Amino acid sequence: MAGLDTQTLNMVLSTLQKYAERELTNAYLLELDYKDEFPHDVLQALYGDVGLHLLFIPEEFDGMGGGAYDIYRISEVMAGIDLGIATGVLATFLGSDPITVGGTPEQKAHWMGRIANEGLLVAYGATEPQAGSDLGSLKTKAEPVIEDGKVTGYHITGRKQWISNGGVAKIYTILANAPGGPSWFVVEHDAEGFTKGKPEDKHGIRASNTAALFLDNVYVPADRLVGGVEGQGLVQAQAVFGYTRLMVAAFGLGGGWAALKRTIPYSQVRIQGGAPLSQKQGYTHKLIVPNAVRLEAARSYIEWTAERLDGGEPDLQTEGAVAKYLATEAGNKAAEDSIQAHGGYGYTKEYMVEKIKRDVKITTIYEGTSEIMEWTIARDRWQLHLKTRGAYYNDWAARLDKVHRTEPYNGAAAAAMALRALAVVLERCRIDRLTRNQHILFRLGELIAYAETAAIFAERVQSHPTTAIPLDVATRQAMARIHARDAALKVADEGLRWAIGAGQTDPNLAGSLNLPGIYQAQAGLIEDMDFVSKKLNEAFPAE
Structure with a gap:
């Protein structure tokens, strides 16, 4: 398994929390928000004193080699302190990712080593004014410079929008269309023809820097093409x-x-x-x-x-x-x-x-809006439903039945109802071709998210207790039961609504969804909510 050992992760979390308690007071954070000010000194301290950026860098490049679990834990704590400052850290991780994923060994050693040892802020230049998160609509161009029949560099021209760390980074990874297709390039902040817009006056995360980037015939040597091969940009992203x-x-x-x-x-x-x-x-x-x-x-x-x-x-x-x-x-x-x-x-x-x-x-909104997430979830799980001929969620529900028999207080029975109802809705959408309606596809994404999270919560609540929040297993079991009931009712009720609204043809669809059983499964809901409320008050008492 990749990642830090428990002792190292806890040390990083403790160091971060102590720094925040000492330096990032409510008054200071509110002042940053009011002034719309990017705190250079805070980012320097988080990198220099805490070494937060090292979490994202492999050990062979002088980093700590943190894994996905470590990133989740650090990210949650950072967001609990200040999401604007957390976004500045995210931007460096995101900006370095094209190099981590697609760079040559030499590129990784050079750039990741510099980020680790110099504590450089990085920015990820993908989003464009008219394309948003649609990387396939890329307009920025990278024109090869050819000398003696060999590509020696590229001239990059285009505009990037909504770039976190856009006005403060030292290194930028820029996605541009080369003759071979979309490709990532490393651009340094002081490259000729490379300018940055004024910071955006944002609704929130005002302690982060967000700015547009303008590239006017910016020259980069050929060794700045990530991976050394054109056309790999979308795969790397x-x-x-x-x-x-x-x-x-x-x-x-x-x-x-x-x-x-x-x-x-x-x-x-x-x-x-x-x-x-x-x-x-x-x-x-x-x-x-x-x-x-x-x-x-x-x-x-x-x-x-x-x-x-x-x-x-x-x-x-x-x-x-x-x-x-x-x-x-x-x-x-x-x-x-x-x-x-x-x-x-x-x-x-x-x-x-x-x-x-x-x-x-x-x-x-960022890293893909909720609507893009709905579409992504529905598209991918729709293909699984078709590929397995409807067995994917029914098989998962059968596994939850086994969980319920051994751990009857985890909400697995209601979660199984949610998955079976989901399988019925998906199959009805297939038979009546309801996904021709874009809204139906997006709503399926929402229902899938609720059903799957209910299933995983029920499966893991007892066997994988979390250490991130001070709630005991019994409290989390009650939470899992509440969420499973909610998911089952949401899938069946809203699935029925949207299927009928889109013109489904089964007169017995309501019966197939087991609505009476799902309603009966709501028994005990208020008691569980009372219990969770009591336990939350015990876990987070007033000072």
Whole structure:
């Protein structure tokens, strides 16, 4: 398995948290946000004193060789401190990835060694003004310079938009169309003809630097072509999505919990009607418990995906998309509900939940919007459904039946209902060709994300307890049951709605989805929510 040993990871986490407690106070972070200021000194300290950038660099290039699990843990903690600063760290990881994935041995040794030893900020130059995340619509051009019949360099011309670290990086990886196809090039910050736009005035993550890049006939030597072969750019970009989307998923997780960790203690001291809000179901069961449940379901899926990546398993882009989709949507909702939970106070800039909400929203946008995630999930799992002739989710449900027999309190039975209902909806979409409607395909992506996270949460809640949050196994089992019930009802109810809305032809579809059984499975829901609410208050007491 790739990655750090537990002792080293805990040391890095402890060093990071101690630095944040000492230097990154709420007052300082709010000041950065107000001034829209990129904190160069903080990034230098995180790289120089904490060595955070070394986590992403292989040991042979003077790095620490962290794995996907380590990246998730560090990313969650960073996001819980400040998502803007975390984004500056993400940008260096993302910017160096084309070299890590596709560089020649010489390129890796040179550039990764420089990033490690000089603590250089890096930026990833892929997104363009009119293309967004559609890398296939690339406009930036790389024209070869030929001398004596040999390519000696390239002139790059084009524009990049929404580039994190765009105005502050020292090294840029730029995606451009060469004659052989899309290719990555390494461009240094002071190259002639390379200019940067003013920092974007953003809604959130204002401690990060985001700027446009302008390349006007910028010359780079041929040895700056990543991998030394043209046309490998899109393959190299796709190869890192499993990791980078997992990192952004952890940002959503960390941001959502940062909001809840303020809201839960607040509910204990805010008195309404003679009792604290923490004792009122109308408050806790709407604004706190569902958000904590979704976040922990997302965590389970993130950890499952990270372990598979560290085990060397390829082609986990779909799992990365599921993790990013649920974790960032859950984090965004948790932050929004935390404003509501604080009432008028939450709407003021004095309270950190207002800033967290503005910050965490970006996680549903960058590294692929939630809508792109829905499409990616649905497209890939649709192919699996067709390839297995509908067996994929039914077989998974059968495995969950076995889990339920040995571990009956994990929510596996309800998760199995969600998967079987999902298989029915997918098959009905195949028979009636409902995926001709784009909206149906996107909604399938959402339903798949809920069903799969419910299944993984149920499978792992007891056998793989997390150490990242202070909740015992019994509490997480109750959370898994809540999420499984929610997923089953969501898949069956919304699947039926959209299938009928798109013109499905089965008069007995509602019966095939087992709606009566799914409704019956909701028994005990309020009791579980009461238990989770109580345990959250114990885990996060007011000071």
